[in-house]
Amino acid sequence: MPTLIEAVPNFSEGRRPAVVAAIVEAIQAPGVLLLDASSDADHNRSVVTVTGAPDAVLEGLFRAIATAAEHINLFEHRGEHPRLGATDVVPLVPIEGITLDECVALAQQLGARIGAELQLPVYLYAAAATRPERRRLPDIRRGQFEALVESIHQPERAPDFGPAQVGPAGAVVVGARPFLVAYNIYLGSDDVEVASAIAKAIRESSGGLPAVQAKGFLVEGQAQVSMNLLDTAQTPLHVVFDTVARLAGAQGVAVDRSELIGLAPQQVMLAAAAHHLKLPMDEAERTVENAIRRKLSQAE
């Protein structure tokens, strides 16, 4: 199988199309596939989604980060979204044939290069964080660019790579995290309390399933458990479905249907199939399409 990562860099530019175009152009190094690019003028921010082999994606990211640093001046930047730098945050996400730990190593490699070659301060976050207080992005970003200019010399704000000084391009936050799956389950009930009780029972913050965020809603008269699955390796999507179905059943309510928002790694769906069919995971992965992809990646 090919080794695939995804990267979703956020750039602090959402108003000047030419600058966004230059960044999107730069990121497409050989072997990098652009999946999406969207800009928000109010946030004055653009989010770009790319995928490919790790080396290719790292090269594309480096070029895009250099381009952003060249064109974006944080001293002049205004927008609703909090930010620390021209390239604000770069999450690396394992998709296939690669672990989260290996993505942490890639984040370190990219961070070191940004620090050395672009002379920008770099903070590692999420699974790549070097200190517990740097795991969460809001914690790192507190006070934003303007505060960092003043405080970067303090020991607790020492960057993981690059100089402890802030120029017009600000700082870059680089890290690794699992793929986030946004997933909703609709219940055969118009009682939002049922959905809220189930959400409370399953979310990690109230002692439920690891890496699950959940909240109950009433959507067009139907009770809905709305979830973010932050790490489907820890808590697979089908385990979430089965748990919600069991809890709903205990209240005499059936699951009506479920809904995937955006994309999910193939792994998530194949694991659900393997679970239902009592099939080994490596056999569920033995699809014609995967055989083709394996052949093509060998041929390269």
Next chain:
Amino acid sequence: MPTLIEAVPNFSEGRRPAVVAAIVEAIQAPGVLLLDASSDADHNRSVVTVTGAPDAVLEGLFRAIATAAEHINLFEHRGEHPRLGATDVVPLVPIEGITLDECVALAQQLGARIGAELQLPVYLYAAAATRPERRRLPDIRRGQFEALVESIHQPERAPDFGPAQVGPAGAVVVGARPFLVAYNIYLGSDDVEVASAIAKAIRESSGGLPAVQAKGFLVEGQAQVSMNLLDTAQTPLHVVFDTVARLAGAQGVAVDRSELIGLAPQQVMLAAAAHHLKLPMDEAERTVENAIRRKLSQAE
């Protein structure tokens, strides 16, 4: 999504590696991906598996069929496996973004070209058959090459394309059929009778599920229902699993595990996931990997 078919042509040569190599070389027209090639000396036969976009695969097949006709003389061919021609049979199989009916049209197109340009008699079989008695391969191949030489002038043996005369390359049988999935379910029982009774209940030939062949076995002391799923669009794999689980449960026996032999189209696994999760099929198909493949096929 890219449009993909698979073809599994059988050639009547399994002893001369240079001839097999020439055929395998010829079949790899631009855009054709070779998945497998295996030769059997006793059968004196080679089976080649290729995939790709329909036009590419048809071109590759035509080149391979021309090469086989050039190098293989059926008047001198001996082997255990029944055969009618140098290229004996060419099944076209829909994989993705294409229907079985569209593969029938491709079989007609390929057959017409073989008849016109190579002047070989062509019979259409399986879903592409023009007469009921030509649906099954053994019926078409009855008496083999040697009988066809004598009988091709009879009206019931009139080819669908090409001349009603047999040269050293014999005749080619071209057709379309669904992907065949070989699938076994192991029961929590050492009683082969349980497996045999379930097999009898589910196989089409005794009034069970459409397009399902099934037989009960005892494999290393464990009861096994062994199946060929001839058309998973008609009877999905998860329907077979659920039916076997229900029938076993009615006898107080649980399903222990299931087993996939060879490959299955991705569609089969995603349909099982969608079924378990009560998820619309188009959402189960929304994987990162499919998004990448869609992007890549658009880029071409």
